[in-house]
Amino acid sequence: MATEAASLKVIGAGLAAFGMIGAGIGLGMVFGNFFNAVARQPSMEGALSKYLIIGMALVEAIALFAFAIAMLILFV
Numbered sequence: 001m002a003t004e005a006a007s008l009k010v011i012g013a014g015l016a017a018f019g020m021i022g023a024g025i026g027l028g029m030v031f032g033n034f035f036n037a038v039a040r041q042p043s044m045e046g047a048l049s050k051y052l053i054i055g056m057a058l059v060e061a062i063a064l065f066a067f068a069i070a071m072l073i074l075f076v
Contacts, residue, residue, distance in 0.1 A: 009074060010074070013070040013071075013073040016066060016073055017066060017067070019062060020063045020066050022062065023059050023062045023063030024063075026062070027060070030052065030055040031052070034051075034052045
């Protein structure tokens with residue numbers, strides 16, 4: 001019975017970690033769209049950089065939340 005609960009915790013943590021896959025895809029989209037916008041209009045790079053940083057931080061926050069939930073499932 002105890003090994004069954006431990007294996008279910010590992011499966012649950014693995015499922016919770018899938019949020020980090022979405023964060024990787026999101027970061028690729030954020031940077032790809034930034035580079036596309038700068039390639040179209042290079043003079044806007046300074047104005048778009050702050051939006052890049054904000055978008056990157058929001059996407060990374062999702063990855064950190066997914067990691068924290070996975071660790072909580074494993075060790076609590």
